[in-house]
Amino acid sequence: MKAITYYNYGSSEVLHQVEMPKPTPQANEILVKIHASTVTPVDCSFRSADPFIVRFFTGLFRPKMPVLGTELAGEIVAVGRDVRRFSIGEHIFAALADGRGAHSEYICLPEQGAQVTLPRNMDFAQAATLCNGALTALPFLRDSGKIQSGQRVLINGASGSIGIAAVQLAKYFGAHVTGVCSGAKLDFVRELGADKVIDYTREDFCKNDQPYDIVFDTVGKSSFSASKQVLTPHGVYLSTVITCETFFMMMWTGLRNGKKARLSATGLRSAPDQIKDMEMIKSLVEDGVLTAEIDRTYALAQIAQAHRYVETGHKRGNVVIQIA
Ligand SMILES: NC(=O)c1ccc[n+]([C@@H]2O[C@H](COP(=O)([O-])OP(=O)(O)OC[C@H]3O[C@@H](n4cnc5c(N)ncnc54)[C@H](OP(=O)(O)O)[C@@H]3O)[C@@H](O)[C@H]2O)c1
Incomplete structure (x- = not known):
């Protein structure tokens, strides 16, 4: 072969x-x-x-x-x-x-x-x-972010593999979704269901005046220190990319009340957990929620x-x- x-x-x-x-x-x-x-x-x-x-x-x-x-x-x-x-x-x-x-x-x-x-x-x-997209985004939003209906969620890198799944899943969980990508992909991210889009080449989402319950950086281009300015008092910052800063912040914020940073390596989860999520992803695909x-x-x-x-x-x- x-x-x-x-x-x-x-x-x-x-x-x-x-x-x-x-x-x-x-x-x-x-x-x-x-x-x-x-x-x-x-x-x-x-x-x-x-x-x-x-x-x-x-x-x-x-x-x-x-x-x-x-x-x-x-x-x-x-x-x-x-x-x-x-x-x-x-x-x-x-x-x-x-x-x-x-x-x-x-x-x-x-x-x-x-x-x-x-x-x-x-x-x-x-x-x-x-598996790279939805099987990563799902445990981040549901388990690490504890996403709730009505929350304001920002997805950075909304046009990437994980970002696309994250936008669609956050909408499925009933969140108000802001997607961040470059100008050429704004319409695409809007069509995925994002309520609001931000072109990162023109606007820094960390300077937004409306706070988010979850900032999910699917491409690891931001930091907790900058993003915490736009988090609600108990907001969660999620990143797929493990940097020293985010790792330290995850440990530090884990010891305190208030805004949290969370990382995860979703590929290291057990097969039974992954299978359960894959069955859910399959039915979301069949129901037209995920594309x-x-x-x-x-x-x-x-x-x-x-x-x-x-x-x-x-x-x-x-x-x-x-x-x-
Ligand atoms: N922790 C885990 O368990 C786990 C699991 C799987 C993957 N990962 C990691 O997750 C990361 C993302 O994977 P992926 O496959 O989703 O990536 P990807 O599809 O390659 O991401 C590409 C997208 O990122 C956008 N982008 C680039 N620079 C940006 C910026 N400065 N701000 C906002 N968006 C930007 C691009 O949009 P434009 O073209 O518009 O710039 C593009 O559509 C990778 O680093 C991967 O290693 C982690």
């Missing part, structure tokens, strides 16, 4: 398409023929080991696992003898336990892993995008181009890798 491998950290040039043996499922595994995956900032960060801290997950001196790709959609083509939860022919979408392995034609996944059958109104390419936005699609052999595009930091929604 074809797979994209990397054996050293570096630019997109370290990625190479190779032939590898097709895996055989163990008794409790399913074999998935991957139809689509994505390239996300997480893949780029694992590839380049930037920031340095990712090496503690991916390998201190060189990558421990040669195939990237955190999410996929595909068809089950074989099952191990003890598998009961899935059968051959089912179409699934999946978040990979250690965040790697989807940039190949086939993969074996544990039966109890974070995979769920496809929403009936999505194809493989759309469903492949649900998937695909910016560009690349073939597996063009993956280095996909990495370069994602690294611009300006994709709209998701970059899909069409594999089968």
